[in-house]
Amino acid sequence: MLVCVNVSAQYDPNKASAYEALQRYEFPVGLLPEGVSGYSLNESSGEFWAHLNRSCSFTLENSYELRYEPEIKGLLSKGRLEKLSGVSVKVVLVWLNIVQVKRNRQSLHFSVGFKSADFPVENFEECPRCGCGFDCSSSSNYI
Template sequence: MLERYDFPRGILPVGVEGYVLRDDGSFEVYFPRDCEFMLARTWLVRYGARIAGAAASGSLTSLQGVYVKVLFVWLPVGEVDRAGDRLSFYIGPVSTSFPLADFADSPHCRGYDHLLAAAA
């Protein structure tokens, strides 16, 4: 699904249980539970057990269930855009971008190791 909209697989962590992609580009992705991981060794990111949004070429908008921890507060990520070899994450009016290479591999959720082993 992600490659269809020009996004790397590594934007989603390991552990996806399923997804729904509708003709209008709206989507839902399901995990066994909330998932936390470090992005580029600087940001703690949390995906809810269900994330949703709308996909278009190079853009994920109206995101639900995606958060980044800033100091002691979890802030929602509303949009992710791709421009060339960079991905930009929008948290309210603020954005930050990362090189596409940071998303070559899907991250592992903290605490998922025992779930993945049980499924194997």
């Protein structure tokens, strides 16, 4: 399994990474792209914030284009990420915000409000990389 790279210059080896925090809430690490440079999680309220150094986009399964803004926010609880902002998907010609992700056993349910799609959890066991997603050659130079 790919280890997701946390590029924070202030990385504290005693603090869990954003990816490890997701795993504690029953989500796979691949919900976030490689290269998170900072994050915070308020365990009592569930407020989650992750920061990337730049916007990030890639194509998923040759049909969905995903875009991550430099700031990603949401409310995190076991198997549920709600009030999500900073992640969008291109459907036909329109960008729609992904507002919720729920885990249902071995699938992830992504919702843009009025429409949703399910994907196997195993599709997100590795972190996608900006520019190439999950289909990066080992010689790629993406962060």
